[in-house]
Amino acid sequence: MADPSSYRPKPGQIPDSPGVYKFRDEHGRVIYVGKAKSLRQRLANYFQDLAGLHPRTRTMVTTAASVEWTVVSTEVEALQLEYSWIKEFDPRFNVKYRDDKSYPYLAVTLGEEFPRVQVMRGAKKKGVRYFGPYAHAWAIRETVDLLLRVFPVRTCSAGVFKRSAQIGRPCLLGYIGKCSAPCVGRISPEEHRELAEEFCDFMAGRTGAHIRRLERGMQEAAEEMEYERAARLRDDIGALKRAMEKSAVVLADATDADLIAVAEDELEAAVQIFHVRGGRVRGQRGWVTDKVEAVTTGDLVEHALQQLYGDEQGDAVPKEVLVPALPEPVEPVAQWLTQRRGSQVSLRIPQRGDKKDLMATVARNAQQALALHKTKRASDLTTRSRALEEIAQALDLDTVPLRIECFDISHLQGEDVVASMVVFEDGLARKSEYRRFQIRSFVGQDDVRSMHEVIGRRFRRYLQEKQKSGEWIEEPTPEDPTGTAAVDPAQDPAAEPTTDATDADSADHLTDEDGRPKRFAYPPQLVVVDGGAPQVAAARRAMDELGIDDVAVCGLAKRLEEVWLPGEDDPVVLPRSSEGLYLLQRVRDEAHRFAITYQRNKRGKRLKSSPLDTVPGLGESRRQALLKHFGSLKKLRAATVEEICQVPGVGRKTAETVAAALATAAPSAPAVNTATGEIIEDDGAPPAALSAERGQDR
Numbered sequence: 001m002a003d004p005s006s007y008r009p010k011p012g013q014i015p016d017s018p019g020v021y022k023f024r025d026e027h028g029r030v031i032y033v034g035k036a037k038s039l040r041q042r043l044a045n046y047f048q049d050l051a052g053l054h055p056r057t058r059t060m061v062t063t064a065a066s067v068e069w070t071v072v073s074t075e076v077e078a079l080q081l082e083y084s085w086i087k088e089f090d091p092r093f094n095v096k097y098r099d100d101k102s103y104p105y106l107a108v109t110l111g112e113e114f115p116r117v118q119v120m121r122g123a124k125k126k127g128v129r130y131f132g133p134y135a136h137a138w139a140i141r142e143t144v145d146l147l148l149r150v151f152p153v154r155t156c157s158a159g160v161f162k163r164s165a166q167i168g169r170p171c172l173l174g175y176i177g178k179c180s181a182p183c184v185g186r187i188s189p190e191e192h193r194e195l196a197e198e199f200c201d202f203m204a205g206r207t208g209a210h211i212r213r214l215e216r217g218m219q220e221a222a223e224e225m226e227y228e229r230a231a232r233l234r235d236d237i238g239a240l241k242r243a244m245e246k247s248a249v250v251l252a253d254a255t256d257a258d259l260i261a262v263a264e265d266e267l268e269a270a271v272q273i274f275h276v277r278g279g280r281v282r283g284q285r286g287w288v289t290d291k292v293e294a295v296t297t298g299d300l301v302e303h304a305l306q307q308l309y310g311d312e313q314g315d316a317v318p319k320e321v322l323v324p325a326l327p328e329p330v331e332p333v334a335q336w337l338t339q340r341r342g343s344q345v346s347l348r349i350p351q352r353g354d355k356k357d358l359m360a361t362v363a364r365n366a367q368q369a370l371a372l373h374k375t376k377r378a379s380d381l382t383t384r385s386r387a388l389e390e391i392a393q394a395l396d397l398d399t400v401p402l403r404i405e406c407f408d409i410s411h412l413q414g415e416d417v418v419a420s421m422v423v424f425e426d427g428l429a430r431k432s433e434y435r436r437f438q439i440r441s442f443v444g445q446d447d448v449r450s451m452h453e454v455i456g457r458r459f460r461r462y463l464q465e466k467q468k469s470g471e472w473i474e475e476p477t478p479e480d481p482t483g484t485a486a487v488d489p490a491q492d493p494a495a496e497p498t499t500d501a502t503d504a505d506s507a508d509h510l511t512d513e514d515g516r517p518k519r520f521a522y523p524p525q526l527v528v529v530d531g532g533a534p535q536v537a538a539a540r541r542a543m544d545e546l547g548i549d550d551v552a553v554c555g556l557a558k559r560l561e562e563v564w565l566p567g568e569d570d571p572v573v574l575p576r577s578s579e580g581l582y583l584l585q586r587v588r589d590e591a592h593r594f595a596i597t598y599q600r601n602k603r604g605k606r607l608k609s610s611p612l613d614t615v616p617g618l619g620e621s622r623r624q625a626l627l628k629h630f631g632s633l634k635k636l637r638a639a640t641v642e643e644i645c646q647v648p649g650v651g652r653k654t655a656e657t658v659a660a661a662l663a664t665a666a667p668s669a670p671a672v673n674t675a676t677g678e679i680i681e682d683d684g685a686p687p688a689a690l691s692a693e694r695g696q697d698r
């Protein structure tokens with residue numbers, strides 16, 4: 001691990017101008033490429049105190065051994081040079097999207113004497129016009145089969161074309177009217193090229209002119225009583241309309257645009273792109289990438305734009321690019337896109353209307369792609385087995401941890417402190433055994449103490465279950481002659497069962513005699529805590545106090561994804577490509593999700609409570625009547641008993657009870673509009689509504 005100060009450039013050596021920089025490791029390999037409006041300011045950020053750097057940035061600068069830069073004239077040139085260097089050096093710390101060579105395109109080889117329509121993959125070639133990409137090659141073939149009735153362009157290979165020309169007979173498509181047979185001279189090269197250009201126009205979205213031309217021809221043929229030609233033109237119109245129906249209209253006024261959406265978590269990001277041409281979705285593609293550098297959504301968008309348009313020119317870059325977040329700064333990227341197209345390109349975030357609705361659809365596709373990526377990776381049996389073996393090897397376990405339990409603490413500034421326990425068996429989530437806890441032994445914020453309490457409660461219940469089954473009896477001690485103090489159920493009522501369970505499996509060995517599920521009957525082979533060395537030490541201490549010495553403990557710290565073991569000064573660092581690390585991250589993230597969901601629900605219920613809820617004999621209808629009559633809880637609290645009696649359905653005894661309850665209850669804190677910071681007076685809205693608003697704002 002290198003010290004960044006050992007290769008830091010001297011003061012004044014870095015120019016204050018736009019440019020691109022490269023970090024190299026001790027072997028001279030480029031590990032990161034970046035661009036900057038001011039090289040001096042940007043590089044200075046890398047050589048500050050390591051504690052102030054983002055964990056991924058810290059890892060990069062400590063891996064590097066040197067830095068170099070190239071000065072350019074403008075930010076646009078910097079953007080282009082950065083893209084070129086990323087393609088050339090493939091740096092390990094740059095975001096890299098999976099190459100889209102697997103996506104098939106509909107291609108028209110306009111550079112040939114007789115243009116050919118075909119499915120093409122791989123790098124794009126000069127002289128070829130591309131449409132797509134499509135999700136499946138069969139979708140291209142279905143579209144082409146429909147269009148060949150109207151635009152009988154050559155689709156055969158060079159060998160078939162040459163053979164037909166030699167023998168003077170066209171192929172089968174020429175006999176059935178789906179090829180104009182230029183190989184045998186039925187059509188001149190100029191006429192065939194005109195057919196190919198009309199095919200391209202239709203695929204580019206200019207469909208109306210072709211359909212209107214065919215409709216006029218059909219009417220003229222009918223008027224001249226050439227009914228066979230009219231019927232053929234009618235069928236051609238039907239074929240074109242069926243081809244158009246395969247891509248429904250999503251945007252009006254024949255819009256040409258690309259819509260880009262991003263779904264991300266702390267570790268990975270999925271990008272989805274919809275290509276809209278002539279108001280119709282003509283293609284779709286997507287990537288998933290590891291977030292190996294500290295990036296924002298705007299940065300991910302910028303990388304996606306480079307991937308999409310770095311090698312494109314002209315009409316391949318649309319007039320409009322819609323994104324979920326703008327790169328910072330946005331002007332160089334917009335100018336770069338304009339240069340690639342040769343005319344103005346609008347790069348913006350859709351705010352309203354059909355474009356915003358379509359962007360929401362693209363975003364849903366991105367979310368589903370990210371979820372599918374994680375599910376595929378997690379559901380593969382071989383992958384799960386390898387992950388468990390890697391964990392066992394890294395943590396020096398005797399056997400693979402078939403049951404893993406992970407614990408996380410969640411709170412909001414020390415209030416509503418809760419904990420979660422999630423269970424993974426054989427690498428898969430066992431949601432029916434998730435549990436959640438309320439921290440009871442103290443008030444305030446102390447994650448270490450909370451972790452100690454939760455681990456102790458979980459394993460105290462486990463020992464109690466063993467006592468019930470007769471599998472284990474605590475040795476008596478002078479302080480505890482009965483040997484039962486450690487598992488006294490009165491000290492820890494059962495943790496709340498999860499309402500997040502979707503696993504309906506309840507085998508016999510998981511239930512008591514009365515049919516209720518056993519909550520803590522089986523111990524894990526590995527306990528994972530969300531945190532570093534302090535949380536791990538607290539968990540180990542809680543288990544040692546109960547005599548649990550056959551369960552391994554580790555912690556996964558969010559900052560650098562390091563694995564901490566009890567009593568160790570240095571963490572275990574698993575490779576980023578390790579399936580074992582990926583499984584630990586999934587377990588940790590699931591525990592965090594489950595904990596924060598419970599904490600938010602608990603906080604929401606507390607915020608929505610009202611002093612009227614505790615008034616005996618006051619039902620929902622009369623509570624609403626009181627709030628509607630007075631307008632707010634503040635005015636109701638200031639009302640006299642006689643004024644409260646004026647509300648329909650409220651008698652004097654009930655009015656006295658309400659007045660007494662409100663007099664003893666403390667006034668609620670004022671609501672705050674989190675968007676503006678404005679304090680909302682409790683004069684114009686019922687307290688329940690204000691409380692609900694506070695809960696939503698947070």
